[in-house]
Amino acid sequence: MDNPAGYLHLGFIVISLPNLALIAAMIALFLIAILVPFPREGGRGGGGSQ
Amino acid sequence: MSDDVGTEVQAPSWTRAVQQRLARGLPIERLLPDRQPVYVGSWVYVFGVITIAALVWVIASGVILAFFGPQWWHTTSTGRFFNSLHFWSVQLFFVFMVLHLWGQFFMASWRDGRAPTWMIGAIIFLVSIVAAFTGYLAQQNLDSQWIAANAKDAVNASGAGGFFNVLNFGQMYGLHVMLVPVAVTVLVVVHIVQVRMRGVVAPIDAPAEESE
Numbered sequence: 296m297d298n299p300a301g302y303l304h305l306g307f308i309v310i311s312l313p314n315l316a317l318i319a320a321m322i323a324l325f326l327i328a329i330l331v332p333f334p335r336e337g338g339r340g341g342g343g344s345q
Numbered sequence: 346m347s348d349d350v351g352t353e354v355q356a357p358s359w360t361r362a363v364q365q366r367l368a369r370g371l372p373i374e375r376l377l378p379d380r381q382p383v384y385v386g387s388w389v390y391v392f393g394v395i396t397i398a399a400l401v402w403v404i405a406s407g408v409i410l411a412f413f414g415p416q417w418w419h420t421t422s423t424g425r426f427f428n429s430l431h432f433w434s435v436q437l438f439f440v441f442m443v444l445h446l447w448g449q450f451f452m453a454s455w456r457d458g459r460a461p462t463w464m465i466g467a468i469i470f471l472v473s474i475v476a477a478f479t480g481y482l483a484q485q486n487l488d489s490q491w492i493a494a495n496a497k498d499a500v501n502a503s504g505a506g507g508f509f510n511v512l513n514f515g516q517m518y519g520l521h522v523m524l525v526p527v528a529v530t531v532l533v534v535v536h537i538v539q540v541r542m543r544g545v546v547a548p549i550d551a552p553a554e555e556s557e
Contacts, residue, residue: 317440321440321443321444324444325389325444325447325448327388328387328388328389328391328392328444328448329387329388329389331388333386333387333388335386
């Protein structure tokens with residue numbers, strides 16, 4: 296915890312690995328929220344019509 | 346005594362105007378809905394309410410930190426727990442606020458008269474950044490001193506240094522625990538009322554108010 300974070304250097308792009316991991320996790324969470332069906336009343340998941 | 350009680354003309358009144366505007370825009374039966382359109386059944390719509398839940402934890406832990414003070418939050422295990430609770434609930438607040446922003450951006454949620462809702466949301470985002478920045482400056486440790494010393498030149502160069510002195514702990518702490526939280530809370534309440542008044546925006550390819 297007391298050590299400085301690692302950094303990714305890609306040309307003019309410089310980003311710390313923790314920040315990069317957080318952004319990747321947020322994008323993954325966003326995609327999961329779009330793709331995973333929301334539970335409906337009655338117990339069964341699914342994106343079908345009501 | 347005159348008997349013209351039934352023909353009384355009401356004088357202009359801003360309280361009555363606000364009352365009538367609210368009654369028209371947000372009838373009490375729509376304030377806390379028990380039904381939502383079908384398209385609201387998506388995890389994307391959960392991001393906003395998680396952001397509000399995180400804000401509740403931010404404010405609750407912040408009230409406790411403000412009550413006991415910096416020595417407590419740095420030197421006692423309970424204080425460090427609440428310090429961490431405050432920090433991590435802020436992380437969740439920002440993560441889910443940005444996810445909420447992404448979701449609303451990609452569904453163009455400013456459509457159908459919802460531009461003010463979008464603009465208030467954008468202002469909440471900017472004010473929250475001020476809250477986070479003043480929070481880093483209010484930690485009362487080397488980190489806050491380091492951030493203040495490094496930030497002062499940028500703030501001064503922007504011209505804001507004339508009334509925003511990042512080296513002044515009292516000013517930063519006052520902003521962080523009073524003015525900015527009040528601003529964020531009021532704006533969030535306005536944002537939610539705006540969402541309730543207009544309803545949730547329909548998907549781009551769906552007619553509005555479908556299948557409610």
